[in-house]
Amino acid sequence: MYRLYEPSSHYVISLKAFNNAGQGVPLYESAVTRSITDTSTPMIPPVGVQAVALTPDSVRVSWADNSMTKNQKTTEIRYYSVKWKTSYSTSGKFKSADTTALSHTVTGLKPNTMYEFAVMVTKGRKSSTWSMTAHATTYEAAPSSAPKDLTVISREGRPRAILISWQPPMETNGRIM
Incomplete structure (x- = not known):
């Protein structure tokens, strides 16, 4: 990670892979650095993530949001992203869904399969990191x-x-x- 960039500036980053045969095709990504006066606190990821199998093809995922007090009625729009994949998957590809509730039922899963789940909270332009993962195995089916x-x-x-x-x-x- 480089730290010599100017605050509040736009940059285009180029990344190339190379080996003994030469350089590969470059990948370009743009980024904007934060301003020096940006002292906002980062979002806290959801905690206590639990996953419970309901049927052979569904799991209910629930969590707590520690950035809210117990009886707080939120005036800001915040939503939660739930991501999941099979625990044995090597592709790294997740499916995801968004909700404004503190739980979500994931459907369309395969029977007798272990899945891992994680949750992230987003409020405005700020998002937390992903939560700790929770695991559940769907029920068997005929x-x-x-x-x-x-x-x-x-x-x-x-x-x-x-x-x-x-x-x-x-x-x-x-x-x-």
Whole structure:
């Protein structure tokens, strides 16, 4: 991080990756530095984030906003962004939703899957950092596809016996018994 920039100034930052074969394509991003008189306190991220599975495809996420007193009626518009992804995801891509309440029910999730959730508060042009993460695993659901590769073999010398084998369904949605 560089700290030699002038306050209240606009900058265009260029970033390039390079390796032994040479330089890559540059990425440009603009930024404006804060003024020296900007002494506003940063937003505090939501705390006590909890995630509770409700159904095989939904989780309720709730939190507290410590920047508000217990019975404070807010006069400023503030909203909360909730982000989530599967805990085993390596892509780093989150889905998100916004709300003005202190809880949000996330729907459209996969059954029997662990998710991680985080919350951020925004008021005007100021936003907090993301909260600590909370985890929840959605409930199991009935398998959404049939078993595959079914094989039935009659047993030689045993006319009343057969051998049956199969592979589990693609979408088990839980533990197959």
